[in-house]
Amino acid sequence: MRSDSRVQLNNVSYSYEEQASPALSGVSAVIQPGEFVAVLGHNGSGKSTLAKLLNALYIPTEGNVVVCGYNTREEKLVWEIRRRAGMIFQNPDNQIVATVVKEDVAFGLENLGVPTEEMIPRIESALSAVRMSACADKAPHMLSGGQKQRVAIAGILAMEPSVIIADEATAMLDPSGRKEVLETIRSLNRQKGITVVWITHFMEEAALADRVLVVTDGVIRLSGTPAEVFDRVDEMREMHLDVPHMTALAGELREAGMPLRPGILTVEELAEEVENLCPLK
Amino acid sequence: MPIEVSHLTHCYSEGSALRTVALDDVSFRIEDGEFVGIIGHTGSGKSTLVQHLNGLLKPTSGQVFIDGEDLNGEHVNRRALRQRIGLVFQYPEYQLFEETVAKDIAFGPKNQGLSADDIKERVRYAMDCVHLDYDKYAERSPFELSGGQMRRVAIAGVLAMRPSVLILDEPTAGLDPRGRDKILTMLEELHGREHVTILMVSHSMDDMARLATRLVVMSEGKIVAEGTPRDIFSREDMMTSIGLDVPDAARLCACLRAKGYDLPADLFRPEELKEQLLRLWKEGSAC
Ligand SMILES: Nc1ncnc2c1ncn2[C@@H]1O[C@H](COP(=O)(O)OP(=O)(O)O)[C@@H](O)[C@H]1O
Ligand SMILES: Nc1ncnc2c1ncn2[C@@H]1O[C@H](COP(=O)(O)OP(=O)(O)O)[C@@H](O)[C@H]1O
Ligand SMILES: [Mg+2]
Ligand SMILES: [Mg+2]
Numbered sequence: 001m002r003s004d005s006r007v008q009l010n011n012v013s014y015s016y017e018e019q020a021s022p023a024l025s026g027v028s029a030v031i032q033p034g035e036f037v038a039v040l041g042h043n044g045s046g047k048s049t050l051a052k053l054l055n056a057l058y059i060p061t062e063g064n065v066v067v068c069g070y071n072t073r074e075e076k077l078v079w080e081i082r083r084r085a086g087m088i089f090q091n092p093d094n095q096i097v098a099t100v101v102k103e104d105v106a107f108g109l110e111n112l113g114v115p116t117e118e119m120i121p122r123i124e125s126a127l128s129a130v131r132m133s134a135c136a137d138k139a140p141h142m143l144s145g146g147q148k149q150r151v152a153i154a155g156i157l158a159m160e161p162s163v164i165i166a167d168e169a170t171a172m173l174d175p176s177g178r179k180e181v182l183e184t185i186r187s188l189n190r191q192k193g194i195t196v197v198w199i200t201h202f203m204e205e206a207a208l209a210d211r212v213l214v215v216t217d218g219v220i221r222l223s224g225t226p227a228e229v230f231d232r233v234d235e236m237r238e239m240h241l242d243v244p245h246m247t248a249l250a251g252e253l254r255e256a257g258m259p260l261r262p263g264i265l266t267v268e269e270l271a272e273e274v275e276n277l278c279p280l281k
Numbered sequence: 282m283p284i285e286v287s288h289l290t291h292c293y294s295e296g297s298a299l300r301t302v303a304l305d306d307v308s309f310r311i312e313d314g315e316f317v318g319i320i321g322h323t324g325s326g327k328s329t330l331v332q333h334l335n336g337l338l339k340p341t342s343g344q345v346f347i348d349g350e351d352l353n354g355e356h357v358n359r360r361a362l363r364q365r366i367g368l369v370f371q372y373p374e375y376q377l378f379e380e381t382v383a384k385d386i387a388f389g390p391k392n393q394g395l396s397a398d399d400i401k402e403r404v405r406y407a408m409d410c411v412h413l414d415y416d417k418y419a420e421r422s423p424f425e426l427s428g429g430q431m432r433r434v435a436i437a438g439v440l441a442m443r444p445s446v447l448i449l450d451e452p453t454a455g456l457d458p459r460g461r462d463k464i465l466t467m468l469e470e471l472h473g474r475e476h477v478t479i480l481m482v483s484h485s486m487d488d489m490a491r492l493a494t495r496l497v498v499m500s501e502g503k504i505v506a507e508g509t510p511r512d513i514f515s516r517e518d519m520m521t522s523i524g525l526d527v528p529d530a531a532r533l534c535a536c537l538r539a540k541g542y543d544l545p546a547d548l549f550r551p552e553e554l555k556e557q558l559l560r561l562w563k564e565g566s567a568c
Contacts, residue, residue: 042457042458042459043427043428043429043457043459043460044427090455144323145323168455171454171455172454172455174322174323174484175484175525175526176322176323176524177323201456201457201458203458240457240458240459241458242458244529245487245528245529245530245551246529246533248551249530249533249551249554249555252551252555253555253558253559253562256555256559257559258558258559258562267529267532267533267536268536270533271533271536271537271540274537274542274558274561274562275540277562277565278542278558278561278562278564278565279565280540280541280542
């Protein structure tokens with residue numbers, strides 16, 4: 001695990017010009033190396049602003065963002081930070097620049113001035129890590145949405161990042177595309193210890209994270225394990241967010257008197273709890 | 282105004298090496314007042330099918346009948362038929378272009394040649410349907426709105442033509458939970474109160490469980506199953522075999538039944554499951 005891949009926000013505020021209220025106000029958080037953190041929040045709550053602060057696309061109006069030991073305020077470190085904290089966006093069609101998959105993956109490395117003989121193995125290993133080696137010579141427009149997002153991830157991986165920030169990277173994909181992208185990121189997180197900040201509107205995705213942060217109106221309202229956060233069904237609904245279906249159902253059963261354990265997120269967990277409480281004769 | 286699709290086949294790039302059969306001998310009917318859900322893997326032909334229903338594509342073979350008239354027949358008033366079938370594309374907000382919300386929504390009725398008063402009435406009606414306050418939003422630029430609001434403006438533009446049938450291709454894709462819920466609530470009302478026939482393509486089985494009265498399941502250009510959500514969602518094996526999920530409540534029901542619990546086979550709504558699980562628990566704790 002990379003020891004320096006911590007992400008810190010110290011009392012961070014950010015205001016857009018011409019906007020009356022700040023998009024983020026006084027946010028503090030620490031994301032540990034190797035952690036997989038999901039960020040939830042309704043539209044306009046400040047998630048994308050947060051993401052852009054993490055890789056120095058924005059500089060805080062107040063406070064400090066420190067990524068891998070580098071403060072994003074230090075202008076000459078911007079490229080160091082962007083190399084270590086790579087970002088994937090929502091629209092698969094807007095992030096691929098080249099006309100051949102492997103050239104797209106090479107793009108970031110060329111910008112970094114990595115010598116050609118070093119580039120080739122890095123591209124190969126990045127494409128293999130996202131299981132896209134077979135498409136190295138294909139044209140990106142021939143790929144599915146999920147495959148395009150995996151190429152975008154490979155482009156980041158080639159730069160050997162410590163942190164990957166995904167801003168609704170699965171929003172425009174179909175269920176199988178979502179699954180393939182999330183599984184790719186989850187295995188990079190587990191196997192390479194890459195820290196992940198995963199912004200999403202899908203509660204089922206957040207349920208797989210180590211920790212969930214809930215943002216509303218520019219502040220972090222809740223932070224905890226998925227089980228802790230989703231058990232607060234009423235609070236989540238009040239923030240116009242969902243909880244996983246099984247968590248909601250468990251909550252209603254509990255209200256009706258059934259003594260289910262807290263923190264149920266999945267079908268399997270609820271089935272097991274039903275078996276405990278209503279043993280078959 | 283029933284719609285009937287009869288032996289419809291559609292090939293893209295006919296006569297070239299890239300020839301793709303997107304629809305392969307598809308037949309089905311939509312009756313007045315139905316809320317039909319179309320589900321299927323990406324590439325299964327859903328978008329191709331809906332574009333045929335308002336005549337945007339021409340069949341390679343087969344027919345589409347609107348109210349008994351062949352949409353592609355020789356002497357048919359295609360324009361009049363098409364106006365009664367409102368089609369909302371995927372990500373329709375990308376097609377907004379006017380300076381104000383009201384102008385954007387008025388675009389269709391204006392082309393229909395309505396009077397200024399009628400147009401204004403239509404814009405109010407459509408904004409009301411999609412829950413956008415006229416006084417607050419009519420003169421705003423659509424581009425200042427949130428993604429969910431922009432999508433509702435685009436849907437209002439179609440509703441302003443007062444279609445009898447509304448077809449939507451993945452209307453909730455990419456929205457946050459609140460945006461999704463607003464669209465679904467609005468469709469529920471259009472169907473229940475305005476009696477608009479609705480055909481919706483969606484990847485969300487939960488949206489389908491909530492709204493659809495009938496489901497059409499597509500795979501590789503063919504209809505592979507048709508039935509009520511209750512019927513379709515109880516066939517988890519068939520759904521899995523073509524790469525589709527069933528709602529969580531249906532999965533839980535199947536999982537408990539497999540363990541030997543006495544539950545009806547066709548539950549798919551959380552409310553139904555709640556009742557049954559409470560029953561199991563009460564029976565268990567009674568002895
Ligand atoms: N480029 C921008 N200029 C002005 N205001 C912006 C800009 N981007 C976002 N905002 C505003 O900042 C707030 C937070 O937005 P954002 O971070 O995009 O939220 P989210 O990603 O959670 O939807 C919103 O009120 C939004 O309108
Ligand atoms: N404009 C087009 N030109 C060529 N092939 C197309 C075109 N649109 C769709 N296809 C092909 O037709 C098939 C069905 O696509 P589509 O109707 O878009 O499916 P769905 O909406 O279910 O994802 C796919 O194989 C797709 O690649
Ligand atoms: Mg955002
Ligand atoms: Mg489609």
